[in-house]
Structure formats: C-alpha cells, structure tokens
Amino acid sequence: FLARVGEGRISLPGGCAFGARPVDQHVKALRALGAEVVEEENTFYARRTRPLAGRVVFDLPTVGGTEQAMLAVALGGEATVVQAAMEPEVEDLGHFLRMLGVEVHGLGSPILHIRGARQLGGGTYRIIPDRIEAGTYLLAAAATRGSITLREVRPDHLDALLDKLQQSGHRVEVGKDWVRFWAVPDPKPFFVEAREYPGFPTDLQPIVTAYLATVPGQSAITDRVYPDRFTHVGELARMGAELYLRDRTLLINGKRLRGAQVKALDIRAGGGLVVAALSAEGVSEIEGVYFLERGYEHLEERLKALGARVGLEETPLALAAD
Known part of the structure; x- marks a missing residue:
C-alpha cells in the first residue's frame, strides 16, 4: 500500500495461534524507511510523504519483516536491510522482484540492498516448491x-x-x-x-x-x-x-x-x-x-x-x- 498509493490501514494479522507473534519488527522497518506508522485500537495506519528509503537493522532475523522492507521500497524506494532473513522464500521473492525490474543484491546473505524501479514490469515466474x-x-x-x-x-x-x-x-x-x-x-x-x-x-x-x-x-x-x-x-x-x-x-x-x-x-x-x-x-x-x-x-x-x-x-x- 505504501509503495503504490502512499498510505494504508490494516488490522492486527490473524494466522495460526501457537504463541507470541509480534509485529514490532515490521513497524520498525517501515519507520526506518521514513513511513509514519500509528497504532489505534489494534489497527495500524501508515503513510509516506516521499519515496521510502533508509537502513533497516532488525533485532533478529524475520521472514515477514524482511519481505515487508523489500516490498515497501520496490517501487521507487531504496533500502539496506541488516540481519535479513535468509529463508528460501525471501530469496525467491528477491528473484521475482528482479524480474519486475527491481535491483536486489545480497540474496542468501544477512545483508540486502534493494533499489526500487520507477515502474514495475511483468513476466512469468515459477515459485519454489514448498x-x-x-x-x-x-x-x-x-x-x-x-x-x-x-x-x-x-x-x-x-x-x-x-x-x-x-x-x-x-x-x-x-x-x-x-x-x-x-x-x-x-x-x-x-x-x-x-x-x-x-x-x-x-x-x-x-x-x-x-x-x-x-x-x-x-x-x-x-x-x-x-x-x-x-x-x-x-x-x-x-x-x-x-x-x-x-x-x-x-x-x-x-x-x-x-x-x-x-x-x-x-x-x-x-x-x-x-x-x-x-x-x-x-x-x-x-x-x-x-x-x-x-x-x-x-x-x-x-x-x-x-x-x-x-x-x-x-x-x-x-x-x-x-
């Protein structure tokens, strides 16, 4: 939402309940990239006034948080992500973004650098096996x-x-x-x-x-x-x-x-x-x-x-x- 239209609103995520699954690293990443993020009554509001850019240093590896940062800057932004998750799904997303015209460096390592495209392209992509x-x-x-x-x-x-x-x-x-x-x-x-x-x-x-x-x-x-x-x-x-x-x-x-x-x-x-x-x-x-x-x-x-x-x-x- 932030990358495409500049603002968004989303409630706390659901999913499987097997223990604490905080979203603090997601919020930290967006704020490090320049987004304004506010939480009210279990709903997050976020907006940007400029292309997102910055250096994200996670407290611990997080798959969703890493993917959040990558997607947030894919359209016209730029980011360096430190302590990025190295799961195959993160690397696969990086390859997909490259196909769309995004520059992604460091896949498979804990430090990523992403430079977004002014306009995303298209193509056919086959995701990795589960x-x-x-x-x-x-x-x-x-x-x-x-x-x-x-x-x-x-x-x-x-x-x-x-x-x-x-x-x-x-x-x-x-x-x-x-x-x-x-x-x-x-x-x-x-x-x-x-x-x-x-x-x-x-x-x-x-x-x-x-x-x-x-x-x-x-x-x-x-x-x-x-x-x-x-x-x-x-x-x-x-x-x-x-x-x-x-x-x-x-x-x-x-x-x-x-x-x-x-x-x-x-x-x-x-x-x-x-x-x-x-x-x-x-x-x-x-x-x-x-x-x-x-x-x-x-x-x-x-x-x-x-x-x-x-x-x-x-x-x-x-x-x-x-």
Missing part, C-alpha cells in the same frame, strides 16, 4: 517406516531435515529436483533445535515431534524461533505419545501410537497429527481440517496415492456454515 509440504511427506514415510519419491522439489532447501533423517538411520538419495527415501524398521532418536534457515525449520517442528513419538528411545526438541510452539503436544498425548515439556524443551519417549479423536489447532500441528495418525494402530479422527487445507494442497488425494486409508468428512455444522 519445502514444508515436502518435509511433511518425508516424515510421514519415516513414521510409517515406508518409502517415498518426491519430484519437483529442492533438496538443498531440505538439508536440515534430510540430515536428521539420515542420522536416524534412514536411507536418502537426492538429485537436482528429486528426493528418494527408504525408512529402516528400527530408527534412532535424535535432538532437534528449530531455528532460522539454514537450520531446522520451525514449521516442521510439530511434524518431526510426531515422527519422534514413534521412535523408541528418548528424543528432545527445542524451538528458538517460537519457544512456546507446542500446541500439538496435548493432542499427540491422546494418541499415547509420551511427551514431557520442561523449561521449553520437549522430551519424547518414542513408542507405538494408537488411534484417537484429536483436533488440529494450527496448520503444522495438524500436519503432525496426520503423520501420527498414519503410523498409529487403529482409526483416528482429526478435527480442524480447515487448517490442513490452508497448508497442504490435495492432501487427501496424495495420501491415498501413497497407500493411506484416509477420507474427508464434512460435519453438519460445517455444511450449515457453507
């Missing part, structure tokens, strides 16, 4: 001790996960745009610390929790990005998982899980419940499918193609809401 979706299917195969081949993926974006799967004893082969995975029947437990890219992604933390809940022995998980992101723990416990949260560290004693009626409380917690249900003995029912539909395209069809017995049922309440 690394979190790919990781979910790999962990589903690991949890069920199966095998899978993923095509049209970026293995280099999955390094942290593939390393952990190999550490667990599984066999992995990769090519330019494919991954083949074969599970072993007796995998080993491991420790995971979710953190900024190129570390283990926080969005796979609930899903790797579900996998490790099936692996005999003790595993441990911490999350540096969202230290309280453990909404999935109680639901996994309904399936028999032995999980203990101590000082923001999740300890897991892996065992055979059992089917249960559970509820997805956010997208990735839902992904974890699907992985757990696939590996569990008996039938599971997962409520909150609308979360899964936000994060996984054609989930039912793809799971069936892998041999899963899965079906989507709409409740009378959901049908009435439609």
Whole structure:
C-alpha cells in the first residue's frame, strides 16, 4: 500500500495461534524507511510523504519483516536491510522482484540492498516448491517406516531435515529436483533445535515431534524461533505419545501410537497429527481440517496415492456454515 498509493490501514494479522507473534519488527522497518506508522485500537495506519528509503537493522532475523522492507521500497524506494532473513522464500521473492525490474543484491546473505524501479514490469515466474509440504511427506514415510519419491522439489532447501533423517538411520538419495527415501524398521532418536534457515525449520517442528513419538528411545526438541510452539503436544498425548515439556524443551519417549479423536489447532500441528495418525494402530479422527487445507494442497488425494486409508468428512455444522 505504501509503495503504490502512499498510505494504508490494516488490522492486527490473524494466522495460526501457537504463541507470541509480534509485529514490532515490521513497524520498525517501515519507520526506518521514513513511513509514519500509528497504532489505534489494534489497527495500524501508515503513510509516506516521499519515496521510502533508509537502513533497516532488525533485532533478529524475520521472514515477514524482511519481505515487508523489500516490498515497501520496490517501487521507487531504496533500502539496506541488516540481519535479513535468509529463508528460501525471501530469496525467491528477491528473484521475482528482479524480474519486475527491481535491483536486489545480497540474496542468501544477512545483508540486502534493494533499489526500487520507477515502474514495475511483468513476466512469468515459477515459485519454489514448498519445502514444508515436502518435509511433511518425508516424515510421514519415516513414521510409517515406508518409502517415498518426491519430484519437483529442492533438496538443498531440505538439508536440515534430510540430515536428521539420515542420522536416524534412514536411507536418502537426492538429485537436482528429486528426493528418494527408504525408512529402516528400527530408527534412532535424535535432538532437534528449530531455528532460522539454514537450520531446522520451525514449521516442521510439530511434524518431526510426531515422527519422534514413534521412535523408541528418548528424543528432545527445542524451538528458538517460537519457544512456546507446542500446541500439538496435548493432542499427540491422546494418541499415547509420551511427551514431557520442561523449561521449553520437549522430551519424547518414542513408542507405538494408537488411534484417537484429536483436533488440529494450527496448520503444522495438524500436519503432525496426520503423520501420527498414519503410523498409529487403529482409526483416528482429526478435527480442524480447515487448517490442513490452508497448508497442504490435495492432501487427501496424495495420501491415498501413497497407500493411506484416509477420507474427508464434512460435519453438519460445517455444511450449515457453507
């Protein structure tokens, strides 16, 4: 809004509620670029009186904040961004902006320099594959001790996960745009610390929790990005998982899980419940499918193609809401 029309108004964002998700770094970035930003009754008002330009120094890497700064100056502005997020999605946005005529330097590093175009061009662009979706299917195969081949993926974006799967004893082969995975029947437990890219992604933390809940022995998980992101723990416990949260560290004693009626409380917690249900003995029912539909395209069809017995049922309440 600021770049195109000079002002904008937006309420506090929604999204998955799994802990504190402040927007202070977004506001800091816009103010550093010269925008006036005011918050009133959970609504942000912003305006600019000149092309946005300046130096943004984030207190910590932030994907959304970095993308906010890049987009804000894409049309006629200029910025240097320090401690920029290095996630593949940020780099992909940079390549897209270049196609439109924006100068972007430093992609893949913590310091970016962006010089906006007077007028944006056009073109055809193919976005990168979804690394979190790919990781979910790999962990589903690991949890069920199966095998899978993923095509049209970026293995280099999955390094942290593939390393952990190999550490667990599984066999992995990769090519330019494919991954083949074969599970072993007796995998080993491991420790995971979710953190900024190129570390283990926080969005796979609930899903790797579900996998490790099936692996005999003790595993441990911490999350540096969202230290309280453990909404999935109680639901996994309904399936028999032995999980203990101590000082923001999740300890897991892996065992055979059992089917249960559970509820997805956010997208990735839902992904974890699907992985757990696939590996569990008996039938599971997962409520909150609308979360899964936000994060996984054609989930039912793809799971069936892998041999899963899965079906989507709409409740009378959901049908009435439609």
